[in-house]
Amino acid sequence: MNHDSSRDLYDRALSVLPGGVNSSVRATRPYPAFIERGDGGHVIDADGNRYIDYVMGYGPLLLGHDLPESVRAAVQSTMSDGPMYGAPTEIEVELAEFVARHVPSVEMLRFVNSGTEATVSAVRLARGYTGREKIVVMQGGYHGAQESTLVAGDSANPRPSSPGIPQSFAEHTIPVPFNDMETIEDVFATHGEDIAGVLTEPLLGNTAGVMPIEGYHEHLRDLCDDHGALLIFDEVMTGFRVGGLQCAQGKFGVTPDLTTFAKIIGGGFPAGAVGGPAEILELFTPAGDVFQSGTFSGHPVAMAAGLETLRYAAENDVYDHVNQLGEELRGGITDIVAERAPGYTVLGTDSMFKLVFTRAGSTDVSETCGAGCRQTPDCERFARCPKTGADVENAETDRWERLFRPEMKEQGILLTANQLESGFVSDAHTDEDIEETLEAYKEFFE
Numbered sequence: 001m002n003h004d005s006s007r008d009l010y011d012r013a014l015s016v017l018p019g020g021v022n023s024s025v026r027a028t029r030p031y032p033a034f035i036e037r038g039d040g041g042h043v044i045d046a047d048g049n050r051y052i053d054y055v056m057g058y059g060p061l062l063l064g065h066d067l068p069e070s071v072r073a074a075v076q077s078t079m080s081d082g083p084m085y086g087a088p089t090e091i092e093v094e095l096a097e098f099v100a101r102h103v104p105s106v107e108m109l110r111f112v113n114s115g116t117e118a119t120v121s122a123v124r125l126a127r128g129y130t131g132r133e134k135i136v137v138m139q140g141g142y143h144g145a146q147e148s149t150l151v152a153g154d155s156a157n158p159r160p161s162s163p164g165i166p167q168s169f170a171e172h173t174i175p176v177p178f179n180d181m182e183t184i185e186d187v188f189a190t191h192g193e194d195i196a197g198v199l200t201e202p203l204l205g206n207t208a209g210v211m212p213i214e215g216y217h218e219h220l221r222d223l224c225d226d227h228g229a230l231l232i233f234d235e236v237m238t239g240f241r242v243g244g245l246q247c248a249q250g251k252f253g254v255t256p257d258l259t260t261f262a263k264i265i266g267g268g269f270p271a272g273a274v275g276g277p278a279e280i281l282e283l284f285t286p287a288g289d290v291f292q293s294g295t296f297s298g299h300p301v302a303m304a305a306g307l308e309t310l311r312y313a314a315e316n317d318v319y320d321h322v323n324q325l326g327e328e329l330r331g332g333i334t335d336i337v338a339e340r341a342p343g344y345t346v347l348g349t350d351s352m353f354k355l356v357f358t359r360a361g362s363t364d365v366s367e368t369c370g371a372g373c374r375q376t377p378d379c380e381r382f383a384r385c386p387k388t389g390a391d392v393e394n395a396e397t398d399r400w401e402r403l404f405r406p407e408m409k410e411q412g413i414l415l416t417a418n419q420l421e422s423g424f425v426s427d428a429h430t431d432e433d434i435e436e437t438l439e440a441y442k443e444f445f446e
């Protein structure tokens, strides 16, 4: 493959954009493919190279790169009426009604413009509702570029994970390991009266898709109820992808107090939302006094794209298709590594997938989960499969980034940037795409 144009564009970008990109994860080594256009489940870069695309915008593109006619028509007609107004429109009411109909924990929504804005607003709302300040988050979870959650360390020593965030902010955040019931019990025993909420992804989507162990979310639910804290599910990534239109909370059968959405809810355009019962949501201004606002919030074009995307998913067999391809992909990769790299672990569910180059993974493949780790306690690999963010971060990250991803790219398979980010299957992917992808995995592990 020739990459001269991408290389030259990156050279230019480095002079005017820090790191040459507008979102850090895009700066793949040695330089990223600059994308010229999408085509179904594929993208074509500035040099004319075609890739099967599993980045899918990092999750928003449930339907792939070609919007179905109904979505395209809604976007175009909304846009031609005028881009935005700073006044309410019917389309935002319709999208809120659609979400409230399908996600049982949601009665009302406040739309914003991104996942980050959604989690910022949800944290403020939880603090405003409870009158408390501390937020519990999961190590290895990600809730966007916001001060309250860019926190590393542990419950005894939380510290900002980025320069620019005051230590005093981090002191209100308590990071705990995902899937660890004892630690969070201790945290509630010590800080229970100060905890406004537990903010967690239903599965660690930003750490390869580590699944919850049985009973974990129920335990979080009980702890929050017992101590008067809110359970906040960050479904920015899993919303309308895992568990279909009910989202991951429907799949796992747990009802959070608040849910954050973004990515698919905007159908490929910038949108996010906080959802929950009216009793809590009505604390947002102007109904209540927890301040929340935004010039572009409920942007008509994003609302139209989101609504028509979700309607399309509701009326077609989108989830059957993407989940089946996801299963084929995870199953196929599981078989390939069982023979060639048995320590590695396949993670993911529904239309998400990831191969983790697990450093200390068991090489006993007799009980490997057929289509990705399910955290099944009687599986022989259970004790060694990733349970926490740290388990994935300790994997062979360099091998993934320096060898695996670049070689897959040369074979025409575009994967997310690093060991941590999930891959996404879209409705536009085909059986042939999956076969070709599995061939490339085989080739790498030959």
Ligand code: PLP
Binding pocket: 058, 114, 115, 116, 117, 119, 142, 143, 144, 145, 201, 205, 206, 234, 235, 236, 237, 262, 263
């Ligand atoms: N929360 C989760 C679970 C995410 O995966 C992301 C982004 O990937 C965010 C929040 C932040 O969303 P955004 O990048 O739209 O600000």
